[in-house]
Amino acid sequence: MAVKNIITVLKDGPLQVQGNFRVYNTIGELVEYEGEMLLCRCGASKNKPLCDGSHTESGFTDSCIVDSSKGETSEQATVLVISCRPDGMLVAKGPMIIVGTDGQSKVIRNKAALCRCGASRTKPFCDISHKKIDFKDDALLSKTEEQ
Numbered sequence: 736m737a738v739k740n741i742i743t744v745l746k747d748g749p750l751q752v753q754g755n756f757r758v759y760n761t762i763g764e765l766v767e768y769e770g771e772m773l774l775c776r777c778g779a780s781k782n783k784p785l786c787d788g789s790h791t792e793s794g795f796t797d798s799c800i801v802d803s804s805k806g807e808t809s810e811q812a813t814v815l816v817i818s819c820r821p822d823g824m825l826v827a828k829g830p831m832i833i834v835g836t837d838g839q840s841k842v843i844r845n846k847a848a849l850c851r852c853g854a855s856r857t858k859p860f861c862d863i864s865h866k867k868i869d870f871k872d873d874a875l876l877s878k879t880e881e882q
């Protein structure tokens with residue numbers, strides 16, 4: 736069976752996730768969704784891990800192609816699990832196709848660390864720049880303060 740889980744990197748915008756997937760926030764809660772999900776990758780959303788359109792306001796720009804030579808093979812059609820690391824990357828585990836902002840370049844992966852702070856120089860992948868910019872998942876902070 737072919738891989739049906741697709742993460743499309745949208746130009747100057749979020750990651751679009753489609754297929755059979757689950758997303759968990761930094762405290763392990765399942766993020767509810769219907770259909771496709773848009774995940775923030777600019778770091779500015781006030782509703783992380785979801786995109787709230789803040790990339791437009793913040794002036795986030797990014798175009799990237801993905802290198803298919805770094806791909807893996809996968810014939811499984813199983814669930815893709817995406818977990819938010821506290822003040823860090825999105826860790827995606829499971830079969831997925833990652834599509835670049837050009838809509839043409841793509842790579843099959845079974846595991847990926849994806850940038851959600853907006854600062855990586857290897858977008859869509861994390862290069863640990865979140866530590867340099869002291870990225871904070873503010874949405875989670877306000878949520879834990881409410882409890």
Ligand code: FES
Pocket residue numbers: 823824825849850851852853854855856860861862863864865866
């Ligand atoms: S989350 Fe952006 S570099 Fe790691």
